[in-house]
Amino acid sequence: MCVPPEATSLRVGRAPEPPADHVGGFVRGALTADREVIHAEPLYCAFHELDDRVERWTDGEAYGTVYQFPPEVYWSHVRRHGSPKGYAGPAACSRLPFDIDRADDLAAAVADARTLYTFLEGRYGDGVGVYFSGSKGFHLSIVSPAGFTASERVPDVAKLLATTIASKAGVRIDPAIYDRQRVFRLPNSRHRASGLYKRYFDVDELFGLDADGFRRAARHPAGTSPPTPASVSVQLAEDWHQAASYVATARPFGSSGRVAPSFCPVVPQFVRDAIGFADWQEPGRAVTLFRCAAALSEAFALHGADAVIRGLLEEPALKMGLTADEVVKQLRDGIAHVRKAVR
Structure with missing residues (x-):
């Protein structure tokens, strides 16, 4: 699959919102805690906005699944097996995530986050989310309407597309986060080891703060609406479908x-x-x-x-x-x- 670096963003129409009816796993506390099944998009938005319904949970670890799942199929698996473990059915990807993790070198992570943001914004336009992870790096994401429709191949497509994008941008990301049952730290949840919060930063903060500045800002959560594109990125849709075609025709x-x-x-x-x-x-x-x-x-x-x-x-x-x-x-x-x- 090829993502040519010279491609530019073309946007048409109003961007759709991620589906609210898909469900996902929700983990409070340690990663070994039981997974609750909950509507994924409302959960994500509630944490992002510091909604009163979840604010009591933001002072500790909180995770949601990277992917979202059709409720009937997912619930059927949970009822049959007693937990989401082992689910291998259809999945959707409302937001394509990227994980930049640089142990003991947050300054390098800042530089890579800026590089990847610049590539994503230049290729796909607005709506790129940037988050300090609360520890050693950054999470970036972009709403991916082509991934709203659940299928068994979506995790493979998301991994192929994300790693290809990162490679073209010249940034090393963690390829392990794209497994079907992987959970990802939710915005405004607190990292147990560092005591800092995963929180959103806008483009001015991304390019204006240094490593210490991000750490200082992450001492407290910050509620805001999730970033969404103003219109549909034709290029992102084409890149997604190219990756999907590659996966499907193997x-x-x-x-x-x-x-x-x-x-x-x-x-x-x-x-x-x-x-x-x-x-x-x-x-x-x-x-x-x-x-x-x-x-x-x-x-x-x-x-x-x-x-x-x-x-x-x-x-x-x-x-x-x-x-x-x-x-x-x-x-x-x-x-x-x-x-x-x-x-």
Whole structure:
């Protein structure tokens, strides 16, 4: 997938608001706390605006799922399994998120947030949200109307699009946040370790404050309406649909020259999910790690090292925007390079 840096923003019509009927997970306190199922967009807006209904929860940790889900399907899963854990059904992405995390170097995170904001605003127009995370970095987001319609592929599309955008902007983001069940810190919630709040900053503050200035401002929450675009970004819609087309047309390796790791017979999906920090399934993380080690050992014994290397690396390479032909070439050449060197 390609996001040409020279593209400019074209906007038409009034931008639709994120759907209010989708549900999501809500976690208060520690990440290990039970997830409540709640209407996702009203929850997000209430925290963003410091609504009286949620203000009592803003003095501690609070998280909402990155994605939103059709209520009937999601509730059916919860009733059947007793919790949202393991849900793999349709998901929507009302806001495409980006996570910039720079341990022990907030100044670098500030610089990267400015760079990514500039790219997003230049390509898609207004409505980009910028948030100090309350600790080591920044969260950015942009309303994504093309992601309002839930489907099973939305998490893959969101990850591919976001990582491609960040790559073109020259900014490193965390690719692990795009898992289907991932939760993300809500605006105006308090980071337990730092005591600071995740809070919104406008463009003047983004370019006017230094690292210490953001920390000082984040000692207190700040209620404001979520940023929304004034009109629809045609470019964002085109980029989303291009990513969706790429994800939808992937085929098993060898059937059409395109690599489709989700169908890879060598490295099981649960192993690739675990390595990518996806939602690890019961009966527990230790058992999942055991199963992963056993599956990789079996794959190596049955199929050899080359197949295991391809099975592990094809998917992230495709999702970072490399073409299928380039993925095949670089994996082949990398394997051959080491073999030649050790002879």
